[in-house]
Amino acid sequence: MDPVEDEPLAEDPTEDASVEEIVEAPPEAPSPYDGFFWFGLIALIVGLIGLGVPLYVLIGSIATYLLFFGGVFNEFRLLTSIIEQTRALADQPVLLAIPFFVISGAIMTEGDIAKRLIAFAQSVFGVLPGGLAISAVFASVFFAAISGSSPVTVIAIGSIMFPALVKAGYDQRFSTGLVTSAGSLGILIPPSIPMIIYAIADPTGLKDPVGYTVSSAGGGDSSVKDLFIAGLGPGILICLALSLWAFRIGLIQKVEREKFDIKEVGRAFVSGFWALNLPIIILGGIYSGIFTATQAAAVSVIYAAAVEFFIHKSIKLKDVPRVFSESAILMGSLLIIMALALGFNLYLDRAKIPEMAVEYILSLDLSLITFLLLVNVLLIIVGFFMDIISAILILVPLLAPIAFGLGIHPLHMAIIFIVNLEIGYLTPPIGLNLFVSSTLFKKSIGEVVRSTLPFTAIMVVCLIIVTYVPTVSLGLVSFSKGQGFWVPWPDTQVEKVEDAPAEAEPQVVAPPAEADGSAKTLDQLMDDVEEEIEEPVDSAPKTLDELMDDVEDEIADEPDGSTP
DSSP states (O other): OOOOOOOOOOOOTTSSSOHHHHHHOOOOOOOTTOHHHHHHHHHHHHHHHHHTOOHHHHHHHHHHHHHHHSSSOOSTHHHHHHHHHHHHHHTOGGGGHHHHHHHHHHHHHHSSHHHHHHHHHHHHHTTSTTHHHHHHHHHHHHHHHHHOOHHHHHHHHHHHHHHHHHHHTOOHHHHHHHHHHHHGGGGTSSSOHHHHHHHHHOTTTTOOOTTOOOSOSOSHHHHHHHHHHHHHHHHHHHHHHHHHHHHHHHHHHTOOOOOOOHHHHHHHHHHTHHHHHHHHHHHHHHHHTSSOHHHHHHHHHHHHHHIIIIISOOSOGGGHHHHHHHHHHHHHHHHHHHHHHHHHHHHHHHTTHHHHHHHHHHHHTOOHHHHHHHHHHHHHHHHHHSOHHHHHHHHHHHHHHHHHHTTOOHHHHHHHHHHHHHHHTTSTTTOHHHHHHHHHHTOOHHHHHHHHHHHHHHHHHHHHHHHHOTHHHHHHHHHHTTSOSOOOOHHHHHHHHHHSOOOOOOOOOOOOOTTTOOOOOHHHHHHHHHHHHHSOOSSOOOOHHHHHHHHHHHHHTSOTTOOO
16 A cells, blocks of 8 residues: 655745735725725815915825825834835935035025025126126026025025116016026026935836936936936026027117127126136036936035135124024924825825836837826926925835836936926915015015016926927037937837837748658648647657657758758
């Protein structure tokens, strides 16, 4: 009697899995038809907004609700996960760039750098129709290139240029709208604080999707550098568009022009030499690879402090505590919002919402044109009700993977995102630049909104160009990598692949058969093998290896000159 063999025990599917993987395996997200869950979320949001709680309380409460009641975590490990995410955020060196740029902007706002930049721009462009207004636009670009902040640019440039524009004969509505709109370039012209936050929040790492060889290897300062370069093209486009509008207004209102004086240009250049050098040092150092974005931010603080303290002598030692205190308050609120937004991002990741969204969008079979149109409409609406930092931290983890899955380059998507939210600075009821200008120029919010309408329309036109002409944002990045300036539309790449003639299937041709001299392909030989397997035989059946050996022998026995 044969001994009974012990049957092997069924394998435990969790035997090789780590404890962390078992605990964190996410169940399905709540169904959209789970009325109680979504009703509770909406009630929470409406209630907190009605109470007027600070933004970080609102974001933190939403994140906690989603994680506890959204079917992602049922354990206390939730809190440690958010803490771990926050610690990982704090470990990113590029995060240090934000406080440095904030401090640098505060120092320059307090000092004379803005005045000297304006004087130089006015000496160059004053001879043109609308020259003073054009000077305000270019001064905003220069200051944005060293401050990284839109509201700071409005305060620094607007406080000087608004009275000058009105005194020169420009309409007050035009003057208000111009400096408010030009100041919004602060988030698009690098270095930009929102761009740094975007690079941190984007789960794609700003890497190349299939079909592109544009960006660096993704992650850290290399991604920020590429994003800074990508912002130059759209920034210049909007700058030129606003300048053309100022040129037109100068012709219509017949504002007196200044005479071009080369000596005045020279004096303004000497006076603003140190201020003009700062964007060259910062951007040139980043783009040339001399230092990273984080190091550039530190250099900007040291340079701005040295120029304002020892050369311009416009800041006293007694002003330092106040400047640092204002910067610390701004940074404190920003970092709290970023940390709490990680909880929301954690929910999106564990509930697999980006993946489900990608699958759903792909199932709709939308064209890229339609998808990007919907994204622009969504972001314009979001700009009405959400500040730029919150919008980036909440929406980027959701939208960026979808765009990446559709073949849109993350750098292109980032610039579309930033330009949309730049327009959001000019739209009520949350538009930050509107409130800054209202306070600075002593105008009502309604007056400021009406003054910015023509400029908002100009920016929307520029947004359409940026959205559907990838070269505007990706051209300089591609050129810096030696790939050429022109970057084709993703649909073009897909069409090229689809329209390419299909390659002929390679065939292994056997030598002429002994019967009729026809050649056998590899598929025909395999058919012979299958027929032999299916045929009943009296002897023991051959194994597949034996049959394959017979095929090889048959090929080897044929006359020379054949190609297997």
